[in-house]
Amino acid sequence: xxxxxxxxxxxxxxxxxxxxWRYEMRRECQETLPGLxxxxxxxxxxxxxxxxxxxxxILCIAESREQHLFRARFPEELAYLILEVRDADDQxxxxxxxxxxxVMCKADLTHEDAFLFVQGRRFCVAxxxxxxxxxxxxxxxxxxxxAMSTDRGAQSAPRSNRRTREDDDDDDDDGGxxxxxxxxxxxxxxxxxxxxxxxxxxx
Numbered sequence: 063x064x065x066x067x068x069x070x071x072x073x074x075x076x077x078x079x080x081x082x083w084r085y086e087m088r089r090e091c092q093e094t095l096p097g098l099x100x101x102x103x104x105x106x107x108x109x110x111x112x113x114x115x116x117x118x119x120i121l122c123i124a125e126s127r128e129q130h131l132f133r134a135r136f137p138e139e140l141a142y143l144i145l146e147v148r149d150a151d152d153q154x155x156x157x158x159x160x161x162x163x164x165v166m167c168k169a170d171l172t173h174e175d176a177f178l179f180v181q182g183r184r185f186c187v188a189x190x191x192x193x194x195x196x197x198x199x200x201x202x203x204x205x206x207x208x209a210m211s212t213d214r215g216a217q218s219a220p221r222s223n224r225r226t227r228e229d230d231d232d233d234d235d236d237g238g239x240x241x242x243x244x245x246x247x248x249x250x251x252x253x254x255x256x257x258x259x260x261x262x263x264x265x
Contacts, residue, residue: 070175070217071211074182084186090117094165100184107135121162123147151192166197173197197245 066074079093091101097116103154105111106120120130122144134142145158155162166176173194181187189197 065170066178069169070179072173073169073179074177080182087184088126088186092103094180094183095168098164098185100180106132108141109136112136112140119143121145123158123162124171125149151190153193155193155196156200156203159204163197163200166201173201185206206217225254 077095081087083087089102091099091105093115093263095097099105099115099117101123106122117140119141120134120143122134122142124146125148126146129144129146132144134140134144141163145161147153147155147158163176165171166173167179169176169179169245171179175191177187177194180223187253
């Protein structure tokens, strides 16, 4: 595995699910990370295949003219997220990366390593060069957002402890109402990244 970064080499050793690629595999889905499959639209129409693979959520990315191919086939059984994206260099993808750049963010890989890892499972993946540049630009955005979220969480701990001590003192003084033992998290402490709007279509 010479030439691989340490992060990619470690992930390859943790997830040894590469297969010898065959052309007919283009119409199948392949597992990248455990439980995460990448593929064309055909498998999303095969109920038994989805059940066997344990798939519960389907993310579809398509141009508007292809939307009819990516409609929810089993809305009562699966959650769907359908995103409209043009296959053009001027398409802004950064807005959807919080929902789609899972391998890079989950495994803390560079965009090059994430591409190599996924391509090692599904050889036919071939994103536009401009899309790859946008993925590269998104990594520091994600890291900065995650760092801010961590910092806010750390800074909130002393305040929470002070509030707890003050509430305890109040309880000792007048036997007033107690407080919930759980720590409340303010909205501004949460990571400011859009979350997927998964839904069961038609529900």
